[in-house]
Amino acid sequence: MKTDIQSQIEADRSVGDFRYDVDYAYDAGVGLSEATIDYICDVKKDPDWVRAFRKEAYRKFLAMPMPTHWATKDLENIVFENIRYYLSQGQAPKRTWEEVPEDVKRTFERLGIPEQERKFLAGVEAQFDSEAAYSNIKAAVGEQGVIFVGSAEGLKDHPEIFKKWFGKVIPTGDNKFSALNSAVFSGGSFIYVPPGVKVSHPLQAYFRINAQNFGQFERTLIIADEGAEVTYMEGCTAPKFETATLHSAVVELVALKGAKIQYITVQNWSSNVFNLVTKRGLAHEDAEIKWIDCNIGSRLTMKYPGVIMKGRRARGEVVSIALAGDGQHQDTGAKMVHAADETTSNIISKSISLGTGRSTYRGMVHIPKHLKKCKNNTECDALLINAESRTDTYPAITVRGQGHSVQHEASVSQINAEQIFYMQQRGLSEAAAMSLAVNGFVNDLVQQFPMEYSVELKRLIDLEMEGSVG
Amino acid sequence: MSTLSICNLHASIGDKPILRGLTLEIPKGQVHAIMGKNGSGKSTLAKVMAGHPDYTVTSGDVLLDGESILAMEPDQRARLGLFLAFQYPMEIPGVTIANFIRAAVQSRLPQGEELEATDYYADLYSKMDALSIPRAFTSRSVNEGFSGGEKKRCEILQMAMLQPKYAVLDETDSGLDIDALKIVSSGVNALRSPEVGMLVITHYQRLLDYIIPDKVHVMAEGKIVLSGEKDLALKLESEGYDWVTAS
Numbered sequence: 001m002k003t004d005i006q007s008q009i010e011a012d013r014s015v016g017d018f019r020y021d022v023d024y025a026y027d028a029g030v031g032l033s034e035a036t037i038d039y040i041c042d043v044k045k046d047p048d049w050v051r052a053f054r055k056e057a058y059r060k061f062l063a064m065p066m067p068t069h070w071a072t073k074d075l076e077n078i079v080f081e082n083i084r085y086y087l088s089q090g091q092a093p094k095r096t097w098e099e100v101p102e103d104v105k106r107t108f109e110r111l112g113i114p115e116q117e118r119k120f121l122a123g124v125e126a127q128f129d130s131e132a133a134y135s136n137i138k139a140a141v142g143e144q145g146v147i148f149v150g151s152a153e154g155l156k157d158h159p160e161i162f163k164k165w166f167g168k169v170i171p172t173g174d175n176k177f178s179a180l181n182s183a184v185f186s187g188g189s190f191i192y193v194p195p196g197v198k199v200s201h202p203l204q205a206y207f208r209i210n211a212q213n214f215g216q217f218e219r220t221l222i223i224a225d226e227g228a229e230v231t232y233m234e235g236c237t238a239p240k241f242e243t244a245t246l247h248s249a250v251v252e253l254v255a256l257k258g259a260k261i262q263y264i265t266v267q268n269w270s271s272n273v274f275n276l277v278t279k280r281g282l283a284h285e286d287a288e289i290k291w292i293d294c295n296i297g298s299r300l301t302m303k304y305p306g307v308i309m310k311g312r313r314a315r316g317e318v319v320s321i322a323l324a325g326d327g328q329h330q331d332t333g334a335k336m337v338h339a340a341d342e343t344t345s346n347i348i349s350k351s352i353s354l355g356t357g358r359s360t361y362r363g364m365v366h367i368p369k370h371l372k373k374c375k376n377n378t379e380c381d382a383l384l385i386n387a388e389s390r391t392d393t394y395p396a397i398t399v400r401g402q403g404h405s406v407q408h409e410a411s412v413s414q415i416n417a418e419q420i421f422y423m424q425q426r427g428l429s430e431a432a433a434m435s436l437a438v439n440g441f442v443n444d445l446v447q448q449f450p451m452e453y454s455v456e457l458k459r460l461i462d463l464e465m466e467g468s469v470g
Numbered sequence: 471m472s473t474l475s476i477c478n479l480h481a482s483i484g485d486k487p488i489l490r491g492l493t494l495e496i497p498k499g500q501v502h503a504i505m506g507k508n509g510s511g512k513s514t515l516a517k518v519m520a521g522h523p524d525y526t527v528t529s530g531d532v533l534l535d536g537e538s539i540l541a542m543e544p545d546q547r548a549r550l551g552l553f554l555a556f557q558y559p560m561e562i563p564g565v566t567i568a569n570f571i572r573a574a575v576q577s578r579l580p581q582g583e584e585l586e587a588t589d590y591y592a593d594l595y596s597k598m599d600a601l602s603i604p605r606a607f608t609s610r611s612v613n614e615g616f617s618g619g620e621k622k623r624c625e626i627l628q629m630a631m632l633q634p635k636y637a638v639l640d641e642t643d644s645g646l647d648i649d650a651l652k653i654v655s656s657g658v659n660a661l662r663s664p665e666v667g668m669l670v671i672t673h674y675q676r677l678l679d680y681i682i683p684d685k686v687h688v689m690a691e692g693k694i695v696l697s698g699e700k701d702l703a704l705k706l707e708s709e710g711y712d713w714v715t716a717s
Binding site: 416417418419421422423424425426427428429430432433436437439440441442443444 | 520521522523543544545547548549553554556559560561562563564565569570571573574577578611628632
């Protein structure tokens, strides 16, 4: 075990931590003002309604305080004036990898994106700093009427669908960072799956930050029409910089009657990225939205994927794995808003804290008085590796009315020294034993990821554990 | 040189001495039994040999084929060929038996060499069959929800898969009914060979009806106080331990 972990280490350490120089044709400069927003609008040739939407969002962003009364003070270390809000080589993503400029293409090749696309994906979008460099969907999927384009193309080419849902699931002023995203958003995906269409393979987006002091603000909107099914996966990396980088996305999902959306994230940002993301889905009657969320990297992640169950028998689920390494804070959880009878939500969260890492679970479940027969199940398990590791759990479950079923379980455990000794006695190094135990802890959740991602996840966990002992 | 030698071993937990000058030599090809009352230090001996971090060796040595292992990490000792069948095997939630043993076998291969999955499973299944372990066990988490007998059979399965040079079996008979005892014993007997030395730690003579030892040692207050042939075990069974310590 040790040998195969170690042989992967050198390759793995460099998976995201590399950087090629790139010439940017468009650069909004440093800092944020109305002029920055005008620059972005001009470059992107935004319609007037988008420009107005951005400006309104900017005003809200300025007016809203940092949420430090409940969240970590580390947020105060984000210096908005030092961030670059828009950097790109151009606004039109390429449809073939051959057309993608060499300096950008080699980054994605090194990350294995074109290879994954050939192997198991129905479509790929690859975003490099502010804009997608590549976006393509397999012909057979496109012929079914599935739309998979960047958000800019979505708002221009499909305004009738885009405008109907954009900003409706997550209002601009939902929080300071959703307001910021709404002001400067660029990139992200727009997906529409027509009624009854079931996309058999996942669509994937890969988000890459390449520039220092940069803020990435992608905006994703996914609509599954009645009875449609789609799985979307996103991966994220950035090189390690001296200074902090900001990633602040907004992701809105709409599952119409009987539709199913599964949204999978494997976040492996470098350890200086502030990852402050708002993700929420709206599930209509008999629809199902499932967030599978894995947070391994970043300096601070704050992310609470949510589902508003608006129609009868709608289902919402959040399955989340967080690994807080030395100096990291994974502040994650879920929001489940029951807004119709017989709606069901399920939250399963597992976190691992090692070194000085801190993992926080924040869960909000809301079942109002007038509803009947709603169910929620919440399980959150935390594993602490070292003596200085930390975990906190803040569950907020509000249930009013009668006839609901709500269940909450939480546990905190430590890897037992006797377990490690037992595994070492079989020949495993201490690090390999730790890795195996941690992988065992999250195993039931990892199995819910597509195979390619679960293998990657296991390697990332091995890698983190390797550094945490001896 | 082909021996596991324990030389005048002293070890303590905290400031409490448990092993007080224990000397024992187990040549390859032989099975030695250690018997003794509860609290005589039998299980401590097993843990100290395996390198349990709670114990401190204050003097003496343990040599595996002439090489001192006391400065080694537990996993180094294991890879060198020392196996300990635990009295209380640990549960490892979420880690399947198949993956656990595979990781252990893999840890013994030279760097860069990958264990061939088909060979591994063929080997695993044949050894499971020999121990009457159902195939479905491979996908269960290590020791989680196992009965006492299942845990002990799983220990012997690991021993069979890892092919140690020296094996220490710590109270392997505890918690076993007679059928399980027979299965476990025949599993152990199948591993007896001129290439393996075994130390069987037990409280009861019963196990030694099935695993016939070459030598029997009696342990009291942290050292070997009497050694003899296999009939010594019978005498201990009928007469108890008091005559040994009294003499």
